[in-house]
Amino acid sequence: MAPRSIWNGAIAFGLVQVPVKVYSATESKTVHFREVHLKDESRIEHRRVCPREDKEVPYDDIVKGFEVKQGEWVELTDDEIAAAAGPRNKLIDVEHFVPAEDVDPDFFERTYFLGAADKGDEAYAVLRAALEKTNRAAIGRWVFHDRERTVAIRVYGKGLALYTLRFADDLVDPADFDLARVSKKPSAREIEMASKLVEGLHVKFKPSEYEDSYRDAVLDVVKAKAEGRNIAPPEPEETDGDDSDLLATLEASLG
């Protein structure tokens, strides 16, 4: 079955428009459980309750509010919130292009695939080829689900992918954390040995070599329970202390 697109529009840069369709690119495979009452295995429902009246409130009697001051709420309708969305012109509006490798991984939030829409094959192929040739990513704005986002468009396989980006203000700068002083920096010998260790473990990244073994372990526990087998708690974990003799430990690691 062909995947269904979740958005239709065009990538706009300069006076050029590339008609595209947007598709989901990722899906969670985490094993899902639903909440049940342990004693009788009955279903748990989440109910909206007004604590003052201690009564369930029907959905129609619920509004959205923003707390401007303790206990003081500004009520907004869905339409009023949607007014913040941004231009609804069905465009992924490219502002400029940047070197694709320069965008730090921390900025990437969610990924979508881009497919060529009707009559868009030619423009799509040209944009993809040009991004590959220049090693650039397009940076622009995209209104999706009533919210404007900053996005990057990059080459992905034989096509293009759209990545929503986090804002700089939303990322923690690692340098904001202070490090304790050390009296002695790592020695040249330590660095050399540690570098050997890094090179020894260096591989080409192949995503398919990393399986989610936890997912299988969860399903195994489910199976054991279904078959009435005993589910044993794990052995307590041993914790290693820190290494006082770094050089000796590095030597031992290299064998």
Added chain:
Amino acid sequence: MARSIWKGSISFGLVNVPVALFSGVKDTDVHFHQLHAKDHVPIETRRVCVDEDEEVPYEEIGHGYETDDDELIVLTDAELATAAPRKTRTIEIEAFVDLEDVDPIYFDHPYVLLPDGESEGTQRAYRLLVEVMERSERAALGRFVLRTKEYLTIVRARRERLTLTTMRFHDEVREPPKSPGKRPAKKQLDTTVKLIKAMSEPWDPANYRDEYEKRLKKIIRDKQKGKTVKEPERPEQPSAIEDLMAALERSLEEVKA
């Protein structure tokens, strides 16, 4: 100072460095709360057992798994915890990879990883790891367990510290849609390359502000003052040119002007 979300150690060969994990993102979003329309009392969500029609305390809630033949298998927290690997307190580095080989599609959530404890041994081992990762420009792959779930993670050096990013597994990434097999015409490609170069800038994250949040805050202020909320005016978008080659050439002229 922010509180750590996890403490354990990162191991690399036989070297073991005690570390603490901190979130790498700040939540700056405007959050709305559900209110009872008539009196603006904030709504609470309660977990209710449908059979007894009564609220259920958190400790009495289990994890129900529905099998394909509609059978319900219930696990307690303790039973579910047995699925977690034995080493729940260690990030074991399995391999080092080149960061540019990892497509951002695999990145999930960023964290900062700091040495846990002031001891000289811990601090020096941490610095050594940062230093070699900076020099080699490699990132480390490892696994770790956070709140019962095991993640594949990538650890790298940034700003003289280590950062950790949880990753998606390969089978959580879908197949991309079929892309057009067309080979672009040389003249079109050359002009597009020129246009991209003319529209190129260095990456500077400070150039991008969350305009949505800014507009939302203004809407809240307007509403508070009793003003009517209107959708803000937008500048007219230039209309697109149908012919691709003509559009490329005109755009290039305008960018250069």
